[in-house]
Amino acid sequence: MDMKRDYFEDVQLFTSPVVVFWFAFLIGSLYLLPFFVSNYYIYVANYIAINIIVATGLNLLVGYTGQISLGHAGFFAIGAYGTTVLMVKAGLPFLLALPGAALIAACFGFLLGLPALRLEGPYLAIATLGFGLTITQVIGRIELFGGRDGIHVPDINIGSWIIDTDKEFYFLLITLTIFLLWFMRNLIKTRMGRAFIAIRDADIAAETMGVNIVFYKTLAFAISAFYAGIAGGMYAFVLKFIEPEIFTLLMSILFLAMVVVGGLGSMMGSIAGATLLCWLDLKLRNILDIPYVGEWLKNLSENWFSLTGVSNIQYIIFGSIMVGIMLFEPLGLYGIWIRTKKYWRTWPF
Amino acid sequence: MESSFFQVDNLSISFGGIKALQDVSFTMDRGEIFSVIGPNGAGKTTLFNCISGLYKPNHGDIRFQGKKVDNEKPDIIAKMGIARTFQNIELFSNMNTMENIMLGRHIHMQTGLFHGMTMWGRSSFAAKDEIQHRKKVEEIIDFLELQNVRDKFVGALPYGTQKLIELGRALALEPTLLLLDEPCAGMNSEEKQDMIFWIKDIQDDLGITILLIEHDMKMVMDISSRVLAINFGKPVTLGIPQEVQQNEEVLKAYIGEGD
Numbered sequence: 001m002d003m004k005r006d007y008f009e010d011v012q013l014f015t016s017p018v019v020v021f022w023f024a025f026l027i028g029s030l031y032l033l034p035f036f037v038s039n040y041y042i043y044v045a046n047y048i049a050i051n052i053i054v055a056t057g058l059n060l061l062v063g064y065t066g067q068i069s070l071g072h073a074g075f076f077a078i079g080a081y082g083t084t085v086l087m088v089k090a091g092l093p094f095l096l097a098l099p100g101a102a103l104i105a106a107c108f109g110f111l112l113g114l115p116a117l118r119l120e121g122p123y124l125a126i127a128t129l130g131f132g133l134t135i136t137q138v139i140g141r142i143e144l145f146g147g148r149d150g151i152h153v154p155d156i157n158i159g160s161w162i163i164d165t166d167k168e169f170y171f172l173l174i175t176l177t178i179f180l181l182w183f184m185r186n187l188i189k190t191r192m193g194r195a196f197i198a199i200r201d202a203d204i205a206a207e208t209m210g211v212n213i214v215f216y217k218t219l220a221f222a223i224s225a226f227y228a229g230i231a232g233g234m235y236a237f238v239l240k241f242i243e244p245e246i247f248t249l250l251m252s253i254l255f256l257a258m259v260v261v262g263g264l265g266s267m268m269g270s271i272a273g274a275t276l277l278c279w280l281d282l283k284l285r286n287i288l289d290i291p292y293v294g295e296w297l298k299n300l301s302e303n304w305f306s307l308t309g310v311s312n313i314q315y316i317i318f319g320s321i322m323v324g325i326m327l328f329e330p331l332g333l334y335g336i337w338i339r340t341k342k343y344w345r346t347w348p349f
Numbered sequence: 350m351e352s353s354f355f356q357v358d359n360l361s362i363s364f365g366g367i368k369a370l371q372d373v374s375f376t377m378d379r380g381e382i383f384s385v386i387g388p389n390g391a392g393k394t395t396l397f398n399c400i401s402g403l404y405k406p407n408h409g410d411i412r413f414q415g416k417k418v419d420n421e422k423p424d425i426i427a428k429m430g431i432a433r434t435f436q437n438i439e440l441f442s443n444m445n446t447m448e449n450i451m452l453g454r455h456i457h458m459q460t461g462l463f464h465g466m467t468m469w470g471r472s473s474f475a476a477k478d479e480i481q482h483r484k485k486v487e488e489i490i491d492f493l494e495l496q497n498v499r500d501k502f503v504g505a506l507p508y509g510t511q512k513l514i515e516l517g518r519a520l521a522l523e524p525t526l527l528l529l530d531e532p533c534a535g536m537n538s539e540e541k542q543d544m545i546f547w548i549k550d551i552q553d554d555l556g557i558t559i560l561l562i563e564h565d566m567k568m569v570m571d572i573s574s575r576v577l578a579i580n581f582g583k584p585v586t587l588g589i590p591q592e593v594q595q596n597e598e599v600l601k602a603y604i605g606e607g608d
Binding site for chain 1: 401402403422423424426427428432433435439440441442443444447448451452453455456458460461462464465466467468471475476478479480483484487518519522
């Protein structure tokens with residue numbers, strides 16, 4: 001069943017015609033989705049796709065290279081502000097502004113990667129956390145960026161195509177997401193990806209095998225920041241208006257949670273984690289409308305949790321779902337996926 | 350002065366007040382198996398760490414084929430052609446055997462960021478690179494008879510097998526000088542015999558010069574052309590195996606002083 005005939009089969013994406021079929025089916029249905037669902041769900045899909053991009057990039061850093069970042073909202077902000085400012089103030093077209101802003105984010109990623117060479121674990125977490133907090137403060141001080149008042153985001157235009165509906169934006173974003181995922185998957189399967197994983201598993205051995213640790217650790221930060229920058233740039237067009245307060249510490253933590261809940265060191269996990277957490281985040285906002293449960297939660301919140309009432313009630317459910325997943329499957333959603341796959345493969349035994 | 354293949358001169362390193370190595374000097378000829386022996390804590394692994402660039406020596410220098418090795422970074426030293434294995438296995442536990450050994454090909458592979466990311470079809474640059482080097486790795490897997498663990502994750506494999514995979518990874522680098530840090534530690538006698546054969550093969554067939562740390566005296570006497578004994582970081586004696594074996598100070602270091 002798993003017979004391999006040549007070495008390319010170790011690294012190729014499509015291992016069998018069945019896989020090709022399902023990929024084609026999946027991508028086809030992604031492109032057809034907007035014709036069947038309401039505008040709200042297109043918005044949801046856009047929101048999820050953007051988070052998938054960030055989670056994939058962050059997973060390269062946290063899951064594959066074994067570093068940590070609590071500052072990815074900072075790179076996300078750089079992407080969002082960079083794209084907007086390059087378009088509004090510098091008059092660049094979208095197709096230059098987005099990668100330009102992402103490259104700026106990547107440069108900041110590289111710079112943050114330098115102290116990360118000496119820091120590990122909790123120390124690195126605090127350093128990156130500092131970065132994430134600082135960057136929004138700095139942006140809020142710059143008048144060119146709109147300061148604390150925020151800045152309006154123009155419509156995207158590519159040539160004569162003006163993207164002013166969620167549907168059109170969805171097609172652009174989904175294409176971008178597919179390409180970014182494909183790039184990342186290839187990167188991980190080839191030479192550089194192995195170097196990243198090697199650094200995570202045994203950095204000393206990697207070094208003595210000729211892997212330049214300084215280069216690869218900073219590169220992981222830069223690529224990760226690049227992905228966050230692209231996602232941030234796209235997010236600006238979803239919001240249509242950005243201000244520094246959007247890019248909070250909570251956002252950084254949610255990004256990290258997506259990667260961890262999904263499964264560290266697994267792309268499938270990043271996708272699943274981002275999808276689940278975004279879905280929960282959006283859905284649980286309406287949790288109070290559910291009969292009985294909503295009432296009960298409202299009482300719970302008002303009596304026990306917050307003085308002001310029900311503002312953050314969804315996070316109670318949100319948190320308990322996350323705790324549940326990590327408790328029962330430390331490998332995250334990816335672990336559940338592996339078990340399911342194994343079950344079907346060996347069925348009926 | 351003619352520069353020898355590999356040369357260590359007056360190497361000293363101390364950690365705090367502890368002098369881990371003091372004035373260690375030796376030279377190696379191309380193609381020989383040179384052993385370093387000594388009791389636990391004598392400084393053997395420290396010597397290896399200095400050679401592979403993990404520690405910076407305080408004094409002295411290390412030259413490999415005429416080029417200075419000390420003060421270079423480990424990855425540069427690897428690129429110069431020095432590979433090593435570790436006493437406590439340092440494998441990439443979440444990779445399979447194939448991928449572990451593939452990492453040894455890292456310095457020989459060409460795929461960069463762009464080619465890697467855009468791999469598409471078997472005729473793309475990155476795919477060709479992968480295929481070509483996986484063939485090389487397959488040769489090493491055949492040589493070390495690791496076929497049955499080829500696609501297994503290394504973390505769960507038996508100790509002896511892990512040691513072999515580490516050897517394979519070092520060989521994949523195609524080194525000119527191979528540092529083996531207790532390759533037989535924790536092996537049973539049958540596995541030891543196999544390991545001795547492989548080390549001889551590596552020397553004879555692949556023409557790789559070997560610097561060996563080993564506790565098993567019989568093995569050291571069997572395969573090495575010369576032996577350096579160190580104790581408390583200081584060189585005790587250097588010579589052919591029989592001489593070193595007879596040396597009184599070596600006997601003392603190993604067996605202890607009699608009254």
